[in-house]
Amino acid sequence: MNPFTEKHGESVAALGETRLLEKIRLWLGDAAPAEPFGMGDDCAVLPRGKSARLITVDPVIYGGHFNDTMSPRATAQKLLKRNLSDLAAMGGVPIAAVLALTLDRRTSLRWLEGFYRELAACAHHYAVPIVGGDIAEAPQMHLSASLTLLGNPARGGRILTRRGAREGDAIYVTGELGNTLGTGHHYRFTPRLAEGAWLARQRAVHSMIDISDGLAKDLKALETGQQPLSAQIFPGRLPLRRGADLRSAVCGGEDYELIFSLSASARTADFERRWREAFPKTRLTRLGHFTQAGTREAGALNLEDYHGYEHL
Amino acid sequence: MNPFTEKHGESVAALGETRLLEKIRLWLGDAAPAEPFGMGDDCAVLPRGKSARLITVDPVIYGGHFNDTMSPRATAQKLLKRNLSDLAAMGGVPIAAVLALTLDRRTSLRWLEGFYRELAACAHHYAVPIVGGDIAEAPQMHLSASLTLLGNPARGGRILTRRGAREGDAIYVTGELGNTLGTGHHYRFTPRLAEGAWLARQRAVHSMIDISDGLAKDLKALETGQQPLSAQIFPGRLPLRRGADLRSAVCGGEDYELIFSLSASARTADFERRWREAFPKTRLTRLGHFTQAGTREAGALNLEDYHGYEHL
Missing domain, CATH: 3.90.650.10 (PurM-like C-terminal domain)
Incomplete structure (x- = not known):
């Protein structure tokens, strides 16, 4: 699905930032924790006793990781899961994520809603609260979402890196x-x-x-x-x-x-x-x-x- | 400074990803910690005992937060410091940051070097190790950098939110x-x-x-x-x-x-x-x-x- 629309009423520009943020809260549902743990302040506050030791960041970019043939739902899944895969590769379990969205003002609300609703479903499935983020405007039909994921080593596990292979392994x-x-x-x-x-x-x-x-x-x-x-x-x-x-x-x-x-x-x-x-x-x-x-x-x-x- | 170049040899495309990452390590110097705490694995590993409770993310985008009149050094300062300002607004102190760079392949190496060198200097000044990140290509002269910053409440301080004001304050x-x-x-x-x-x-x-x-x-x-x-x-x-x-x-x-x-x-x-x-x-x-x-x-x-x- 092409994420842009020429119809003003169907674009994010018709809503403006404040109402778009309200929509996003709605779309995320309980994947976005209540304050002070979630969206809406200068920083998100992570739950005490779940402090993070692992951090990874990966985006999805229109024209690269997704395009018009991919649905907004598939795009959201891909974004969260590719970050989870990086965490899996260190033996980690997820704690929380933040999402930085960069978008042309012609981005369609229908696309965004599909994206956020599936992000919420996927975040729920993998127990990853979306604790905050940022929205910023970009020119020239750009649309990308960068997700930063925090994690910890799994219970009883160590952090497994790329660097420990030995001869004969x-x-x-x-x-x-x-x-x-x-x-x-x-x-x-x-x-x-x-x-x-x-x-x-x-x-x-x-x-x-x-x-x-x-x-x-x-x-x-x-x-x-x-x-x-x-x-x-x-x-x-x-x-x-x-x-x-x-x-x-x-x-x-x-x-x-x-x-x-x-x-x-x-x-x-x-x-x-x-x-x-x-x-x-x-x-x-x-x-x-x-x-x-x-x-x-x-x-x-x-x-x-x-x-x-x-x-x- | 315009961050793009029409000269192939001066662009990131001439280097390719692997050599660009080597350059970035060089430009960041000791602002990028040695493994396993820094760049080069699926996740960055945060130092033990410095686990994070605060997280914030903010970008700089070409055509918005910076343009041709702004130097790459000023752009790097702005990126790190606007995230630090969000942390300051909660009473936090910084722990570490990751940087997701999204760039057109025509982005000039001279611009990038100035940006990373100043990011390193600024990270050093504020004691914020750059522990990892991501580079991804975007079409259409897009250039943006999204920084995710982790922090903790200051010693003896609480986390101060937007929500506690009372009548008469x-x-x-x-x-x-x-x-x-x-x-x-x-x-x-x-x-x-x-x-x-x-x-x-x-x-x-x-x-x-x-x-x-x-x-x-x-x-x-x-x-x-x-x-x-x-x-x-x-x-x-x-x-x-x-x-x-x-x-x-x-x-x-x-x-x-x-x-x-x-x-x-x-x-x-x-x-x-x-x-x-x-x-x-x-x-x-x-x-x-x-x-x-x-x-x-x-x-x-x-x-x-x-x-x-x-x-x-």
């Missing part, structure tokens, strides 16, 4: 890869919060990241940790999503699955059995392992031939 | 008002962090807000607290900034001064003496007082005749 990926645009997965996905929290409790898991820019690119981030490594990934093992080919699985991006590395000293069969008990519905695939940097084993993908999504 | 304002564009005050200002923290320790102070959209509009936010009130403001008392007239002082906005209300049972002379001892260089003006809603005393401004800045 096994490389795993959750779910399936590729064809995320063709299947609508790029907004229909479920962020791997439960899986991320569980993995952060396993001492044998050394490093973790979510796939937003494609396996090839995001895997490289795990190669440049405490010691320089090379990932040996065997193409026949890649769990392809419906309609996906190899290149789309390796380079496509927006998979929002977790890649993690498991200590060489861990028993993979035992680990995989415990995974299946914990997450019977979430596929887990061992793609390969890390070696010293500069190595390439027979049959392993040359990741230099594949590029993930570059933002510029 | 005196109304005070810090500094001077008006002509913020003509004097460059809209980016040269000093956020009232020390004053805000001090005020949050005074039990007789009932409510507080910073002036971003103009005295008339922001004062209205104090009128709609626990009980409906009317502000009686006497125009002769307004502390005018150089070159400011009454309308600019009441409606102009971007003053980033604090308005607060003081209990009717407090002795104003005693309070003002203690203020002068604490802040000999920060002017303090008693503008009037709050009455029951619907009242207008002789000589008081009719605030209905004045409108602050509406964002749409």
Whole structure:
């Protein structure tokens, strides 16, 4: 749906800021907590005893992350869930979010209402109160929403970073890869919060990241940790999503699955059995392992031939 | 300075994302903490024991908050300080910030370098580590930066909201008002962090807000607290900034001064003496007082005749 309208009465400009804020409160419903915890002051106040240790920010921008073919509801889901996926990739659980909206004054109220109502539903589902935000005008048919998400490590879990992989670690990926645009997965996905929290409790898991820019690119981030490594990934093992080919699985991006590395000293069969008990519905695939940097084993993908999504 | 360039080699597109991120690390210097506390992972990790209870977000947008006449350095200062002013208005002290940058690929590196270097200097000055962020591309010569700031109540202070004003409270304002564009005050200002923290320790102070959209509009936010009130403001008392007239002082906005209300049972002379001892260089003006809603005393401004800045 095109988020802009040429009809003044259907645009945000017809309402003005104060009435738009009232509408947004209405659309958000109980996803927006009552004062002093929510909207309406210079800062939002977070509930005591739920202080944050993790923070992440990601936007959706018209013409990039969404366009006229995507509904406002899908756009809202994508915005919240891509931030949740970043939190899952550190083993975190969400606390609260703020939303900064930047919009052309011709933005249609119908689009905005769909967006906020679904944001509220999704925030409710994932227990993420929307505690505040900002609205600012931009020229030239610009529409973007930037969400900042706060979280904490899961109970009993540590904060799992990209930097702990070691030589010999096994490389795993959750779910399936590729064809995320063709299947609508790029907004229909479920962020791997439960899986991320569980993995952060396993001492044998050394490093973790979510796939937003494609396996090839995001895997490289795990190669440049405490010691320089090379990932040996065997193409026949890649769990392809419906309609996906190899290149789309390796380079496509927006998979929002977790890649993690498991200590060489861990028993993979035992680990995989415990995974299946914990997450019977979430596929887990061992793609390969890390070696010293500069190595390439027979049959392993040359990741230099594949590029993930570059933002510029 | 126009932030865009038609010369490919001088634009962010010539670098690509990875090298741009390296540049940004360089430009931020020690304003960006080392991992795991800073940039480079799915989430930033906040230092333990400094967990956040306050969160605020505000952007600067090309064509709105800045334009070709403003330097990238002034733009960076404005971005950080307008968020600090929101924190000051709750009696908070800063902990950390994340920055979401949205930019056309023609954005010039020279502009960006000036922006990030000054952001680093300003972050250093106010002890606000920039712990993470995001970069995303936007079409159509769009350039904006949205900063999310975390904070905590000041030591010994409470969180002071907009909602505590009572009938009979005196109304005070810090500094001077008006002509913020003509004097460059809209980016040269000093956020009232020390004053805000001090005020949050005074039990007789009932409510507080910073002036971003103009005295008339922001004062209205104090009128709609626990009980409906009317502000009686006497125009002769307004502390005018150089070159400011009454309308600019009441409606102009971007003053980033604090308005607060003081209990009717407090002795104003005693309070003002203690203020002068604490802040000999920060002017303090008693503008009037709050009455029951619907009242207008002789000589008081009719605030209905004045409108602050509406964002749409």
